[in-house]
Amino acid sequence: MIPSTSELIKKYSLNAKKSLGQNFILDKNFTDKIARAAGDLTDSIVLEVGPGPSSLTCSILDAGAKKLIVIEKDSRCIAALSELKKFYGERLEIVEADAVGFFKHPPSFNHPPSPSRGRSRMRVDFMDDETPSLQNLMSRMRVDFMDNETPSLQLKIIANLPYNIGTILLFKWLEIINEARSTKHEARISSMHLMLQKEVVERIVAKPDEKHYGRLAVMVNFLCETRMLFEVNKSVFTPSPKVTSAIIEIIPREKPLFDVEFKKLERVVAAAFNQRRKMLRSALKPVFKNTEEILREEKINPELRAENLQIEEFCRLAKRL
Template identity: 40%
Template sequence: MSAIDDLPPLREVIAAHGLTAKKALGQNFLLDLNLTAKIARAAGDLTGADVLEIGPGPGGLTRGLLAEGARHVLAVEKDTRCLAALAEIAEAYPGRLTVLNADALEVDPLAHLTPPIKVVANLPYNVGTELLVRWLTPPAWPPVWDSLTLMFQREVAERIVAHPGGKAYGRLAILAQWRAEAGIAMRLPPEAFTPPPKVASAVVRIDALPAPRWPADPAVLERVVAAAFGQRRKMLRASLKGLASDMEERLAAAGIAPTDRAEQIPIEKFCALARALTP
């Protein structure tokens, strides 16, 4: 029996089902159920929420989410080897766990979820950033999710919460912080995982704001940010010259010096530039 429920410890589950982590699937399993419960608690009160989990693997975090009172968990797992272990969890928590055997990049989970929705996941490293960008750039805001509590490589986590003036500051920071609050909830060393990855990890919590901090057309802002950080060593008058023939005048209208570089510019001024470039 484990420390959080009546199911077996994860090491026994992995041994029983032959669930060695696959590098090709970006798998690194968290086996400490007290730790997975702590990650679940980092997402806040789950009792009235549906939770989307990507890449549950043998179900350590899944069990933490259910033990912490999640109303319903939708677990999307690509690896068919994990389905039997997840079915055992579903049986232990009747009616509260749905497992989809699917690629998270190809499935629409909304048909299985009822708001309020929280996303909580130890994301597979090979799809984590792409999924995050999708969640941060929905067609309309506010998004369907209230919060994202996600495990990333520490380097990615630091890019999400970065401030202007450092090398970590870039597109991810702007996407996360323009319309949401983002912070690091906890840090984990490589030895917390099986097998241990080569890098440390961190859990980031992102809470959606009801509206953007500053007005801007999302598509225009995305183009500006992509161009600016695509050539981040260049002055903005050079990296952005393809966006408008009178770019220096547009930069001045936004209160930005043409000789500035992307990493110096706060989100508020990127939004002002996006407005200056919007027809």
């Protein structure tokens, strides 16, 4: 019988660490709801960051994921997660690594899969001297899940993200999504269903002229479609956090909203919101020498603030770099 999250916490003395931003969910009915929100997981490759004592992990596997790779930094949780392999076998792969470092470099493949190996298993064992990373992981997975007809690995990310690294990871995933558009044999993120602080979710889905609208909303929605699915009551966590959480759905677009380089857009948006109370003619001076002239040529009022601009207007400015 599969042990419950509460049983694993007790067996391995897994008290949530504030330094790791941990808050555990014990109610599997609720984690099942999160897994269902991610849609049909049958035959899917799923990545979960920060599984902790495994409640969401079990829900994802019970929903039919073909392969679930969990990335856990806390060595205390590895033994608890390893116990689940007795029940889920090779469908569950455990990587002990810091997630921020793990997603440092977008994975890319320059060679087709070797025809000499079968596709029945997926091995992602790391060498003793090898740093665990998404790039190295995908290199091992491609021989089992890729061929000439399916030249990319479609990855779904489902995670209750630690509060202290949620935004950092999101921007790393945006870089992977952006990079994947121009690279053959690339691992592609097909969807993300994330639990974040409600305030962060509100910042992601915000529209121009709304108080939460900022850099996060512009950059995420430039590449992806977003929507808040539901709030998460504090009572489902142990220990109960001080902030309210929410589940957000992020689906990469077929192509960006507008034809402009991601890095150029990021530079303009960062400058504009770095001093968000300043008018654009002042806020954008670090980016453009003739700021006011460019704004007028693009028919943008120099006296507006960053929070007033549509994504399309930011993109027009980015093209001027």
